[in-house]
Amino acid sequence: MTSPPEKKTWLSSRVFVIALLVASVATSAAIAALLVNIFERKVEEKQPYVRVVNVGEDDTDPAQWGKNWPAQYDSYRRTAIATRTRFGGHGGSEALPEEKIARDPWLKRMFLGYAFSIDYRDRRGHAYMLSDQESTERLTKPQSGSCLHCHASIMPLYRELGGGNAMKGFEQTYKMSYQELNKMLHDSGRAYPVSCVDCHEPKTMALRVTRPGFIRGIQVFAASDAPAPAMPSVELWREGDRKQPYDPNRDASRNEMRSFVCGQCHVEYYCSSKMPLTFPWSKGLRADDIEAHWDTVPFPDGTPFLDYAHKETGAPVLKAQHPEFELFNQGIHARSGVSCADCHMPYMREGATKVSDHWVRSPLLNVNRACQTCHRFSEAEIKSRVDRIQQTNFDLLQRGGKALMALLDTIVGAKNKGATPEQLKSALALQRKAQWRLDFIAAENSMGFHAPQEAARILGEAADYARQGQVAVLTAFGSAATQAPSDESGEQSESGEPKSAEAGAPMEAPATAPKDAAPPREATRPPTAAPAGAAKANSTPEPARSVTPSKPGEPTGPN
Secondary structure, three states: OOOHHHHHHHHHHHHHHHHHHHHHHHHHHHHHHHHHHHHHHHHHHHOOOOOOOOOOOOOOOHHHHHOOOHHHHHHHHHHHOOOEEOOEEOOOOOOOOOEHHHHOHHHHHHOOOOHHHOOOEOOOOHHHHHHHHHHOHHHHOOOEHHHHHHOOOOHHHHHHHOOOOHHHHHHHHHHOEHHHHHHHHHHOOOOOOOOHHHOEOOOOOOEOOOOHHHHHHHHHHHHOOOOOOOOHHHHHHHOOOOOOOOOHHHHOOHHHHHHHHHHOOOOOOEOOOOOOOEOOOOOOOOHHHHHHHHHHOOOOOOOOOOOEEOOOOOOEEOOOOOOHHHHHOOOHHHHOOOOHHHHHOOEEEEOOEEEEOOOOOOHHHOHHHHOOOOOOOOHHHHHHHHHHHHHHHHHHHHHHHHHHHHHHHHHHHHHHOOOOOOOOHHHHHHHHHHHHHHHHHHHOOOOOOOOHHHHHHHHHHHHHHHHHHHHHHHHHHHHHHOOOOOOOOOOEOOOOOEOOOEOOEOOOOOOOOOOOOOOOOOOOOOOOOOOOOOOOOOOOOOOOOOOOOOOOOOOOOOO
């Protein structure tokens, strides 16, 4: 008689062995798959890309490079996507961005006499840098071919013009019109925005600087005695024999190059037809340093430098471009070793490969990877802090614009009463200083965030200089210099009187000041009970001080 328990035990043992065998096979397969995956990732890490096509110095089409580096190209293509932040952004790919001069009419008036009073828009992504330039109404006025230096993948054309020498070709382009050089670019078949080849060496993909303007500018800066706390390689070069000029492609660290490649274009420069494109860094990178450079470097014919003469006042004005690199170098991030790419092109994972995100955009749109790798705060807290910084600088900018408009009104009023340029020389010099500082921050695309304290200092000085200029005119000509303010375009009504900024809503008239008054304190918040600059009734006004004392040699009003 068979024993059922023994049969059950035998069956249980058989099932157990089979299950164990299946589990062993499954585990072995899983381990093998894991090992294969690890091996593949190791290989992928050692060889992060497969070169399926050859690219060289003349390949300016990013799509060609994208065949070898698809991850980077995919993110670069996203620069055509609409992005917005509170103090910057654009309307998207469907239309040109909003006009800054329509949103802030005082900008239009500030630029009278210059093409920016015709068309001045918000920025868009890198994908549009060439097409937007080709579409701007500023081209209705003569423009130099130098403008393509930072808006197109232009190096092959420079080499062609220079017989193989890009620097020589670059030196010729300021003499050409924008339309002439742009046609040559399109005829060459290489009319693309700034592309992969402009920042990467084709064989090794190493970062590099290609733009002649930056190469010359950084050499001049290195040869100066200006502080360079955010550029250790410059300080190191200065300690050497200096037999060879500083060369960023040879001397700079890789971390520095992650900012230098951006600084090729996101900078202040002179770009017109009187001399080659120039980065004005001989005395340093601060707004004051650049102003000092332009004050001491005349045009080749010996005449004093100016970007344009203001249409209403005749002041010899300086025009800032987009000095992100210069302001960034005054801030805590640059001095802490943070690069432009760390925030605007943060690293991301693509499989086993770490790549820079080539969707260049505001860090506020990518807080997790751009900010929180260093700052251990919530996204809401980080955005709140940035917003506070930007709002503060925006408020200072608007107050500075109001002060400048009051200065323009006062100068125009004095001119209408017969004042000569010689009599207004001091006020016009102060207009130049005030306008330069306002424009430096207005044109810089971080609304002061790149260096908050420095931006606030610059804007405080802008308002102070504007008020100094106003007091200088009023001291010389009294209340006769005041007039109804003109509108932002400088146009007149049919009666011959200046139009108000808005129909039925004239701008605030400039405040008059006694002859013994000092420039008003423009950097302190005015009382809410009365308009800024208005004296309290039946009281003696307290003499105010300028926030920034006038420096030796600077024209000032009485103090």
